[in-house]
Amino acid sequence: MNTNLAHADSAPNPATAPLLELHDIRKRFGGTVALAGVTLSIAPGEVHGLIGENGAGKSTLIKVLCGIVKPDSGVIALAGEAYSPHSPRDAKARGVQVVHQEFNLLPFLSVAENIFIEHLPRNALGVVKRRDMNTRARAALDAIGLKDIDVRWPVERLGIAHRQLVEVARALMTESRVLILDEPTATLTSRETERLFAIIDDLRRRGVSIIFVSHHLDEVFRLCDRVTVLRNGETVTSRRIGATTQDELVRAMVGQQLQKEMTHSIESSARSETVLSLVNFRHTESPHEDGVSFDLHKGEILGIAGLVGSGRTELLRAIFAAEPPLSGTLLRDGKPMSLRSPRDAIRAGIGFVTEDRKEEGLILSMPIAANVTMASLADVSRHGLLDQRAENALTEKLGVDLKLKYGGPGKNASTLSGGNQQKVVLAKWLARKPEILLLDEPTRGVDVGAKAEIYALIRRLAERGLALLVVSSELPELMTLCDRIMVMSQHRIVGSLRRADFSEEKILTYAYQGEKRQTGH
Structure with missing residues (x-):
């Protein structure tokens, strides 16, 4: 079955002028090169896949587009005009909206309050019109199929998958020209994913351009019109989906054929x-x-x-x-x-690698070594005192076993990519045997x-x-x-x-x- 037929009728015309253009975008953080020359263009109504290994530059590029990070050089144009947002609010005002992989919801506020957090409906006295807010929030959730969630519930009551969909509902409340979805299906099952894809197809038909960031190549091939591969902070290739294969994209991402390991x-x-x-x-x-x-x-x-x-x-x-x-x-x-x-x-x-590594698996503000040994402190202590040399040695040994890419045992866990953070969680339990x-x-x-x-x-x-x-x-x-x-x-x-x-x-x-x-x- 040709997975591209689902959106063939609504695919953008290649001759259409791009809505968003990036040329040679570069960014350094101290001695670290985050972006080394990213170039891509996106047409109106196009779903454009953005893929690459963790550390390839995807997150930094998203931060540039939504006004969190200012690039050192390069040119960005939106609808033919120079685009250089000073803040996320500025980016939203220009019609560029992001649904981040990391949740930006406030757990102690209600679902409705989170959806309208930036534009709460108020009366002439400045009092929040809660009935109006709840009614509009209800409509927003119904539109994406979340009929079983009470908008008055605090967000902390929701599971991770439902929180992700609330993030999507919030983004859709603002009229967008460009919508960036960063790993939007990471917490969703097949049913929730199908629901999201239907929303994306509707946005495509309305002319909204979508940047779809994903590690799931099957989703990229099913949903996207074109795909750009980043590696080491630069554009490796941009291709139409019908003119490439998953094996080719994997080789472009990692420089070696890992597909056999994924399916063996x-x-x-x-x-x-x-x-x-x-x-x-x-x-x-x-x-x-x-x-x-x-x-x-x-x-x-x-x-x-x-x-x-x-x-x-x-x-x-x-x-x-x-x-x-x-x-x-x-x-x-x-x-x-x-x-x-x-x-x-x-x-x-018994060991337990939880689904939410940032909240329950790691203490991001602590060193990698402390995270690795937190469940096995007795093994790296003498007479009740931590033996830091033993702790570092165990961390380095497990780091080699798990092919951990890190700056050293003393670096904070927050400095790691998602994949390496997950390896630290696994190392924590392997240390416990x-x-x-x-x-x-x-x-x-x-x-x-x-x-x-x-x-x-x-x-x-x-x-x-x-x-x-x-x-x-x-x-x-x-x-x-x-x-x-x-x-x-x-x-x-x-x-x-x-x-x-x-x-x-x-x-x-x-x-x-x-x-x-x-x-x-």
């Missing part, structure tokens, strides 16, 4: 020995008394698929005792255990090279005998990595597949039919 599957390392069992295990969000039951074996990679709200993340958090279960039994090596806190889970040999590792969206927001390296690491861990429980919204990822895949819907397991039976169609059928059975539709 290996013989199962799973063994018959059961290391973790759940029997009628029910967490606080589950409405079902019978809960969840399954076994996890030594050396096995067991995947969990499901739609947003299916209970996958909540299940992992309950296993790790980050949230107390309501009922059921957890067995370790066949023996019942009672975990009252994450500390108990860690002592029982767990026997069971829970992974929630392990490659969310990382580039194609880092993703391949994380896949290889997960396989090596399984070969060493670790049992891994993996939640991912990317079905190809689960099908590449896992020995078995369980499908969750409405906090229950509604299907289970072994590798020989894997197919996206089967997984989605379980997920959607399970949801229909639970809702009665």
Whole structure:
């Protein structure tokens, strides 16, 4: 099937004058070259993919376009006029809007307040017209399919996927000529992604130009008209989607053919020995008394698929005792255990890579070494005092094992790219030497090279005998990595597949039919 046919009728005419033009954009931060010559153009109504490894310059380029960073040299034109925004507000006034990968929502404010934070509707006395605000916010959410969210809820009540869609709703409240979407599907499942794509297609038909930044090449090929590849801060190539292939783009991004690592599957390392069992295990969000039951074996990679709200993340958090279960039994090596806190889970040999590394996986303001050893301080301490030499040595060893790109153990975690931050989170648990590792969206927001390296690491861990429980919204990822895949819907397991039976169609059928059975539709 030609994935470009979906937008062929609305594709921009190549002869149309560009709406946005960038020529030889350069930027240095001290001795670091962030942009070394970026050139690209975007036509009205074009969806233009922007891809590249973490550190390629995508984030800096976005900051230039939205007025956060001023380039050292180069020319930008918007609708034929010089464009040099002094601030994000200035950029928005010119019709350039960004939905950032990192959320800019205020968790303690309501959904409606976040949507209208920059232009709250007020009466003549300056009092916020809340009824009007809530009504308009309701319409904005309905327009993107978020009918199950109360606009009066505080944002902190929402999951990551719903927060991302609220960001999109807020951006759409402002009339835009250019909309920049930075990894917009990183937290979304297939259903949410389809919803976003429909919105993008509508904007395309209305003549809005969209810069679509993504690590997911299948999405780029499905959605975009053209794609530009950045590497080491400069434009490597710009091509029409119909005139290139995924392999060509991967080689342009990383200079080597990593595609085989992304799709290579290996013989199962799973063994018959059961290391973790759940029997009628029910967490606080589950409405079902019978809960969840399954076994996890030594050396096995067991995947969990499901739609947003299916209970996958909540299940992992309950296993790790980050949230107390309501009922059921957890067995370790066949023996019942009672975990009252994450500390108990860690002592029982369980590690947990959460879906939100910045909030729960790392302390960004602390050194990389401190982040790596925070779960295993006893191993790098003497007589109760931290041995910094031992801490640095362990960090450097794990850095080599995980191919971590960093300036040294003493650098703050905030200085790292998304892929390298995720490697630090993984290093933290490897330092602890767990026997069971829970992974929630392990490659969310990382580039194609880092993703391949994380896949290889997960396989090596399984070969060493670790049992891994993996939640991912990317079905190809689960099908590449896992020995078995369980499908969750409405906090229950509604299907289970072994590798020989894997197919996206089967997984989605379980997920959607399970949801229909639970809702009665």
